[in-house]
Every structure is written in C-alpha cells, then in structure tokens.
Amino acid sequence: MRRNWLGLRQTVNRNRTQVAILAGVTLLLLFALGGMSGGDWVITVLRGLAVGAVVFLVAAGFSLIFGLMDVLNLAHGALFMIGSYVGWTVYVRPDTAIDVITPLLLLAAGFGWMPLWQALLARVHLTSGVRRAAPWAGLALALALFAFSATRYPIAAWNPDVYDASPIVYAIAMDSGQEVIAQAPQVDGVTAALSMAGILVAGSLAAASVALVGHGQERRARRGEMRRAFTLGLALALSGVAVYALNEPLTRLIFELNTTWRFLIAVAAAVASGFFLGGLMEMTLIRPLYLRPIYQLMLTLGLAVMIREVVITIWGRPQITMPKPALFAGTGTGCPAQNLDDLLAHQCSTISFLGTRIRTYNEIFIIVVGLIVLIAIWLLLQRTRIGMIIRAGVQDRQMVEALGINVRRVFTFVFALGVGLATLGGVLAGPALGISDDMGESLLLLALIALAIGGLTSYPGAAVGAVLVGLLQQFIIKYGQVGIQLPFMTEPLKPSPPLVPASAVLLMVVVLLLLPNGLFGRKE
Amino acid sequence: MRRIGIIPSGLLYRMMTSPVVLEARGLRKEFGALRAVNDVTLEIRAQTFHSIIGPNGAGKTTLFNLLSGTLEPTSGQVLFNGQDITHAPVHRRAHLGLGRSYQITNIFPNLTVLENVRLAVQALGSDNFKFWSANAKFARYTERARQVLEQVGLSDRSLRLARTLPQGDQRKMELGMILAPAPEILLLDEPTSGMATEQIPELIGLIQTIQRESRKTVVLVEHNMDVVMSVSDTITVMHQGSVLAEGAPAAIAANVQVQDAYLGHSLWHDALQQAQHEQSARGS
C-alpha cells in the first residue's frame, strides 16, 4: 500500500499543473452548488455531461484520426451533421431510405471493383497527358451519367421547397402519431432497370477514374484480392437489385415497427453510413495527401462546404426536428416518473427529481450511450490487436509498418471508425438538439476546443476535455438564468448567452497557455 | 588532468593561464530516466582549441545544446566570461559571442547561400527592424557575407539555393554562417560529418587558421581522431554523460581508460591492439 501511495505522489508531482487544473474545476463545481438549488445543480451537471457526451463522440473520432495519421479532418463536423440527417431520414422516412439503398449499393459496387479497374488500367500504357486528363473526363462523365440515371430511378421523397411536403411537416406528423407515406413516382420496370444499370456503370466509371489517379505506380497485385473484390462488388450489386425487388414488403415491415426499433435502425444506418463514408474518403481523397498537411486542411474544408451544400439541397435550410423514440416519449399517466418503477412502466420522457424534471432522453440516455462508447473504444484500444496497432501507430507509424503490418488498412479502419463515431453523435443529438445545416460547424468548434484542452491525440484527454466544455457551457447557461452572487456585488451577475461559447474558448486559451500540449497531451 | 605529456611550454602557459571563456559547473540533463549529461564540469580557456570526444551517445551533443541554450539543464550552471547564462535565451548567447554549428546540417534550405550567410551577419547588427529599407542598402552585410564565403571557398556558388549544394559545401556554408558574425567562441558539433575524406583536412585547416589568426576559442566535437589529435590544445573525453578524462592530446592518447571507453570492452580492444600490432610489425 505504501509503495502505491508513493507512486501516486510521484504521479501527482510530475503532473502538478494537470492536477491543479482538475482540482480547480472540481472545486468550482462544488462551489457552484452553493449558488443554486440542489436540483438545479444536478440537472446542470447532467446536461453538461450530455453535451460532453456528444462532443466526446465527435472529438474522440477526430483525435483518433489526428493521432494516427496526422490528418486534421475539418469535415468531421459536417460528417457529424450527415449522421443526423441520415438518421432522421431512416427514422422519419424509412420508405425513402429504402428507396435510396438500391442506387447507393449499385454505386458502391462500382467502387468495390476498384482493384479490378486498377489491374485493368495497369495493363494499358497511357501518356502522361492522358493520365492527367482522363480522371477528370471520367469523373465528369460518371457524374453526368449518375445524375441522368438517378433522377429516373423511383424515389419517394420530400420536397424542401414545398412546405406541405417538407421534412418539417413529416417530422411533426410522425411526432403526432401519423405516418404519411409519399407515393413513389410511377416508373415501369424497364426504366428502373435501365437507370439501375446506368448507376452501376457510373459508379464503375468513377471508381476507374479514381484508380487512374494512382496509375503508373508499381504495385504487385495480391492473389485473392481480385477474387475478393469481384465477389464484394457482385454481392453489393445483387443486394441492390434484391432491395429493389423487395422494396414494398420491406417498407411495410419497417413502418409496422415500434419507433424505438426504428430509432435503433436509424442509429445503425447512421453509423454504417459514417463508417462507409469515412473509409471512402480516406481511400480516395486523404491518401494522396499524407505528406501535405496544409492541403489536407484545405481539402477537408472544401469537403465540409460541399457536404453542407448537399445537405441544404436535399433537406432544405430550416431546422428540422426529430421526434423522440417511444421509449423516451411517454407523457401520459404516471409521468413524470417519481421512481424507477414508474419510469419502466410508463416509459416516461421525464423524471421528477429534487423538484426539477430530468428528461430521460436528453439527460440520461445520451450520457449512458456516451459512457458505453467511451468504454467500448477504450476496450478496443487496450484489449484488441487492432487497438494495440493503433496505440503503437500513434507513437511511431513507420516502425509499425516495418514490423510488416499493413498500416494503410489500419488507417482506413480508423478513419472509418472516427467518422462512424461522429455520425453516431449526430444521430443521437438529433432528437435532443434539433437538426440544422450549421450544427456541424458549431460542434466541430466545441470538439476542437475539447481536444485542445485535453491534448490533441489523447483518448482520455478527449473525454475529459469534452466533459469540461459541456459542464462549463451548461453552468454558464444556468447562471444566465439564476444569476451568480459574486463578492463585492449587490446584484447577482447574469452571464449573457454569448458568454456560453466564449467561455469554452477562454477555457481553452487559458489551458493552452498553462499547458501548451493540453491536459493529457504528450510533449513532443 | 593527471598526465600531461610533452607540450610546448608557451602553449602550456596559455592553457593554464588564459582566462576561462566558457564554463560548465555541475551540468546535468535528464530526459525522463535517461541522464544524458551527468554532472559535467568543464572549463574552456580563451583562444584554445578544445575538442570533446567520446563514443556515440556519450552526451556530447546534449552538452553542446546545454552550452548553446537549445536545451535547459536539469541542474548546474553555464558561465560565459564569468557571467551566468544558464537561463539566457539562445539569441542572447549569440549576441554575447557564442556561435554554434549542428551535427546535422541546419540551414535555411530555400534561401541562397549568400542569403544564408548574410542573415548570419545581419543578426548581430542593429538594422534588423528597419523594415522600410531595401536590403540592398545594407551593403556592408553583403560585403561581409561575401568575404566569409570567399574564406570558406564558396564565393562561386553564392546564388545557388542552399539545398541544392552538395553535403560538403553545405557544411562549409554552415561554418561560414558561424564565422560571419565573428563570435568569440565557436562550438562546432562534428563539422566534418558527411564530408568526403579529401575535404576534411581542408575544412579543419580552415578552422585552425581562423582560430589562430583571429584568436578565437574553438570547441569541437569530432570523431576523426587524426584531426582531433593534431589540432587540439585540450581534449575532454566524455563517456556515458560524464567527463572521463581531460588533458593534452598526448596524455589522452596514452590514457588506458580512454582507450577502453572508446573501444568498448577489453575483448574487442585486445583484438584491435593485436591487429595494430600486426600491422606495425608488417610496416616496420
């Protein structure tokens, strides 16, 4: 025991500043207890933790990506937003989501065959001029073909420009218990088949164009890779066709489900889309730029702008809501819940506690999910081989490679995982915070602040930073309502709303000035 | 200094009596658990040629970094002309008259050779903040830079971008960058590393000439023992972060401890001795 104690003392001595800051924050938290009622304090802490959980999901992915491959993915906020919108679509309009699956799978099939295109193109000798121009021509052609084919494929969708058919209206309808299924445009089988074929060709063409960018670099094809790629592409294409054939029964099936289940499916879809997008992004856009960090910044920023435009075009500009799943939406008899039994029996949306109401989704569920993810990723990092490789890679990428480990594949996985976490955050935040086209930017800023506080590449740092940012924000908001009694002042001071984001930034600046590498950052 | 060999009495006199320019007192630097420099006390006397030798990892470069201010010591003091400069920032030391070179070429790669050296001259002038005057006006800096380039034999390449020079010329240019502001003491960390064998005597000769003619103090880290033995007034041998021995070249050459440290365990040492023996037997 004595030795242990000595070890602790050493740790404390070595990290004096960290300990001081954490102690200071804890003291402030306790001090805050004096300024407001116990119920207020609890709810503020919970809200802080919930915001922290969402920020953590974005920050953790960002930090994993930055730590392992030194890529500052400024599109991370936009991808978080994508999670929200994809989740919303699957949740509120599953019919549209199912309609969209087919074209997406067909498009993916083309990219799945990428090794085939690479091998095929490697046999063709191209002059440098052609090699430079062809990808562009190919991409343009693919885009045109896709636009032409996709618009002819039957998709039942909303229309953001017409209020009666806008996402807002569908969300409200769902919240009030009605299900409005828009009719898909009537299309005969031949047109649908043709458009599907067109999408498949467009995807293949795009993939081939991307493959052409790396043309000319010697690369030994691995045995089995071709066959695997072929099977993967074929499976994707066939499942695309299958979804088309089973469209109606699938739609019916999903509409019959409870909203809780639907929400689960939405979460899964959002995470999957994030995973897929992340992987695709790493393979096509980030990989050529590993040695040019400033250009990565520009690229990811450009991507963020583009994603936002796409989102505005598809879902429209106004903020849309996402109804809470049934499990957290009960308001009838027995609600707000007074105890755990009530809560389980009536699936209440709120719990009564110390004279205030705690919202089960916003202030409990999100925190629980955040905790689960925190532990799951921690286990992944500490207990699995891939986690070991990631931890090693953060320190010394080259050495990991020199041990014979395909770091590129790990990169792709981590990028996909990081974006998957962001989209998970997005879909979770949807019902609590609402969905709008500027949510990505503000959350990215918060995540960056959290990371700067915690240490850019530290996993525990991301968690602590996110929680600190969340708590600080919520306490300032709360004090904005109840006012804070400061010494030497007669009137209680009420911090105004702009102070909320500003306070987080100020915290970051202070921490960075004291510890340039953040709380848990390693000195380089 | 236990054993001092036969050295010219004038030099001995200078070594013993000339004032101490740079002094390290109980200097220590720890990187985590590693003690890279361990209680090093060192006196560099004015206008001497002082070499520091030792196996790789003996802490020579760390010691240099402590002396030049790139690193701050964990404990101990650095004195320059009696003034405590342990915590003086790097640029202050330069103004006091401390110039240093690096083991790995450390230059402004995308500037021309002339500009590299000119920046070194300008550094200690008083025109650094004249942002409204064209550079061309300060001909004296350019003149001095040219003069230095002439001295190190690079005047015909002054307009090339530094990074396009071969390694050996880059080292010469670096030497020029240190010489340019005419510092009182030059700390040279393996100035010959990466140079072709033929070029080494030339560069060392250059350093020696400069040291003698302009009465500078030179501290040199070097692996080439021929060079070290022929040019040094004093040699300090470092081993595992500490000073193992100090003295005139002859004394160091004869020091068994030093031989051991440089050659590792006696097993390998014996083998080499044997080889040397055979060779001298054949030679005679």
Place this chain on the structure above:
Amino acid sequence: MPRANRSAGILRRHGGALGLMIVLALLPFLFGLLEGASPLAVWNNQAGASKFYEGLLIEVFILAVYAISYDLVLGITGLLSFGHAMFFALGAYLTGILLKSFGLPLWATLLAVVGAGVLNALLFSVVLPRVKGITFALVTLGFAAVFNIVIQSHELSDWAGGDVGLQNVPIPTWLSPSDERLRFYFIALVFLFAVYWFYQRFVDSPTGRVCVAIRENEERARVLGYPTFYFKIVALTVASVTAGLAGALHTLYQPIVSPTIAGLGFTVAALLMILIGGIGTLTGALLGAAVYRLVDFFLLRFTGSSSSFLIGLIYIAIVLFVPYGIVGTWRLRNVEWRTVWQERLAQWFGIKESPQDLAPPTTEQPPD
C-alpha cells in the same frame, strides 16, 4: 549608383506592377467603350456595365489586400493562424461603429482602426512564446471565435447589429460608392498597389528577410541571434493593420457589415486565395483573390445556388492537382531557370552577380 541608372532599375523591377496598374486604371473606360458608353459617361459614374464591373473589381482589390496580409503571416513568416478574419472584421466593424454610432470623422476612424489593428496583433502575439504550430492555430481560431460571438451578441446589437450585421453606415459623400464609384475604384486601386509595394519592400528589407528565415528554420534563426518573437510580432502587426484597413474599406464600400466576415469561413477564404495563387509569393495572393472572387461571381451567375458546391469541388481539384498554386508553380520553373543561367553566364564571361539580382527570398514550396 547613378540616379538614372537607379530609376531604370526601379522601372525594370516594378515595370510589371506599374503596367498592370495602368491597365487596371484604364479598365473602367474600356468596359464603358465595349458597352458603347463614352469615357466621359464613365467618368461621371453613369449606371452601366462599367460601373458594375468597377464594383466587382473593388471587391477584388479589398480581398487582395486581405489575402496578401494573410500571406505575410502564413506564407512569409510561417505562422499558422486561423484567426485572420478577426483582423479584417475588427477593422470593418470598428469603421462602421465609429462612423455610425459615434459620428467620428473618417480620418479619426482610420486612425482608430490602425490602433486597434496594433492591439489585435499584440493579443495574438501574447501566446506566441507558449504555443506553436497547430496549437497556435487553435488558439487564434479561439480568439476569432470569441470575437465573432461577442460581435453578434445581444448586448452589442445597438452598435454592431447582432447577427444581422451593421446596416446603413454613413459614408462621406465624396467617397460614396454609389455616386462616386470611379473615385472609390481609384482609391481602392491605389490602396492595393500601395500595400503591395509596401509588402514587397517589407519582404525585401532586413526585417522581412528575418521573417523568411523564421519560416525556413526558426531554431536556426534564434541560434544566429535573432529574437524571433519580436519579428513575429512585427509581421503580425503589419498584417493586422493592413487587414484592418482592408476591412475599413470593405465597410466604406458595402455600407453594411455582415457577421460572416468574422467567421472561420472568412479565414478559410484567405487561405484558399493564397493557396490558389501560391503560398509565400505575395503576387500569388493578389492573383488568388482575383480568381477566388471572379470564379465565385461567375459560378453564382451561371449556376445559381449550387455554386458553393462547385466551388468546393474546384478547391479540392486545386489541392490535388495544382499543389503549389499558380505563381508558385510558375516560379518553381523560373528560379531554376534563373539559377542555371546565372551560373552559365558566370562560367562563360566571368560575370559576377550584383546584390540586387539575388534570387527571390520566397520559396517555391509551401511550408508544410
């Protein structure tokens, strides 16, 4: 050096810039002629295509000044600052507020803008000894974000207009952008070239060279004896003041100030401009600003609302395929060419170089 010789040298070195300035000065009249309007009509600020393009070019000039100031920070001195929009926005807002709410005369306003610019640069410099690289980027991003938030806050809305922005700033009639646009055009043009000239001089001065040295190898510069901290302050101050003045001009031209110019997006715009033109080249910043604004304008005109999508696409393409920017790519060839020729001449004729003919201090490579 004989005087005549010297002026010839100036002409040779700045000939391109002078020529461009003359062309730009004549451009409104050219537009007028193309449209069938006489130069006199253009002179009298009659409505028409010429007046419209004058406006577009004024915007380009203002953006160019803004971009060149960012190039000094990032491209010349190598400081990755993500809060540059604050320099511009502070100037813009201060001009608007002082003219509108306090009724200050224009000269006093501009003086205040310069003062505020210096203070702003000092604020950014305070953190310099502590944080480097990406952390500096984050801290500056933080400063700018706080400014953006504060300027949009409810408490300041009486002065700054909240999230709508500052409206109807009173502009002195002699400078009115609607009635005296040609005069405004010339002022903006002269301002741009004055700034460009100043920046060229700055980079070519002892101080500027040290800034370049700091970008190339800060550690080495320090060991040579440069207190690099102060040089970074100087660079930031120069950039801050010029960006602030560009902001002031922006307010004078627009009469409204939208909060978007205080956002991260506007810093990114500066980054894009210098990346398009070529980082660390000064001239590239001007070119980049022109490309940025004109592409934006024409895309918006021909493709409507999907233009920002296309712009994003174009930037990604530039990143992937023109990595050194327009001027950077051009200069990459040029310097090598020049070095080769100088060496050849020296070899053939024994010609020695003169100090003026030093290769440009700017790099051909981005400092990444």
Place this chain on the structure above:
Amino acid sequence: MTPYNRHSMNNLLEVLDVHTSIGQFHILEGVTVNVPRGSITALLGRNGAGKTTTLKTIMGLTPPRRGQVLFDGQPIHAQHTFDIAAQGIGFVPDYRAIFRDLTVAENLQIAERKAGDLARKGELIFQLFPDLKRLIHLRGNQLSGGQQQMLAIARALVADNQLLLIDEPSEGLAPIIVEQLMEAIVQLSAATTIVLVEQNFAVASQLAKHYVILEEGRSVRNGLMTDLVHDHATIQRYLGVM
C-alpha cells in the same frame, strides 16, 4: 552484363546502385551492398555517410529514386514497407523505436505475423534476453536504454525473419550491456542473416564477416572483415578511428 542483372544465389540481399533522396536532399548516390546468406555484414562509415538511410531504403521507408533492392532474388524496392517486412525482414532502428505506451509483452505481441508466433519464439527470446521475462509487464518508457535495445532486437525475432537489419545496437550503452548484446547477436547470426550498422569499429570487426564502407552516400569499399582489420590505411581514411 549490366550490374542490374548480377544476381548470385549466395546473396540473400542485394542492394544495387541505389540512389535515395529525402525531401530535397540526395542522401544516397550509388550504394551497392551484397549480403551473403548466413553471416553478418557490417555497414561502416562516418556519421552522415548514409548507413542508416541504406537500411531505411531496404525497408522501403525511404524508397530509392534509382537502383534496385533484391531480396532472395526478388525486387522489393517498389513495394510498401509492410510488404517488404512481411517477406521476412526484421528492422531494429537506431532510435530503437520501442512503443512507449505498450508493455513489453505488447511490444512483442505486435510483431506477430501469424497467431502463435510469440508462443513459438518466446523460449528463444527469453533465453537470449532473460531480463525481458522479468520486465514483461513494464511499459516501454519504463525500460532503461539497454533494456529497450534488447526489446527492440527481441521484437524483430518474434516473426520468422530471414534477415535482420540492426542499426547501431551499441549506441549509448554501457560496455557490459554491449557485451551481452553482442553475444546475443553472435548467437542469432547462426540462423539468421544480419546487416549491422555499427559505429564502434572494434565491435563491428569482431562480429561481422563482411563489410561495406560508405562515404558521402556511396559505397566505396567492401570485402572480408579479416582483410579490413589489417588494412590500417583504409580504417584510418574512412572510419577515422585510432
């Protein structure tokens, strides 16, 4: 016959006229190294001569601009580092590159190429470096320099490697530790081909059978170590040792 076709089955590794640049700097300008099977080949030369870069070029960490690297007769110079390593090359860099936050056990586990590698090789490793067994739960940053060096070599032994590239194993270590390491390397060389970069000539001369001297990024001399030991002029000229 051009040098590019000259391949001898006796050589496990052949580096043929390799040129490498790092960034804008040309580091290697014509390095040729033949590594015969089953012995230790030492790369000698002064600081900055390009020894470390040669090893990195073999590993594909700094791919060559020109020239070829043949491993077992197969060209590997255009491959990714992980592909090169997976063919059976172990790398021990001069900075040891121990993963600081991983335990000793994890540092070894990560080098497994197929499941069970460590179980099979554990005995050999712990026989060579008994210390490591004792330290198995410590983290990389808690080890001393000598222990780190042992771990770095041990890590390269976990997978079935035919060739080991070891960069400056004795750097900064106490003579007694160096001796232990040398013993281990001698034992290893019985079964594995080794390329060794060693600054300490006395150490290198005892270990290696063949040598290659590099200078200014070029290979300038090669041959049998037994001959070099007597060639005092060459030692003096290129290595500058006493």
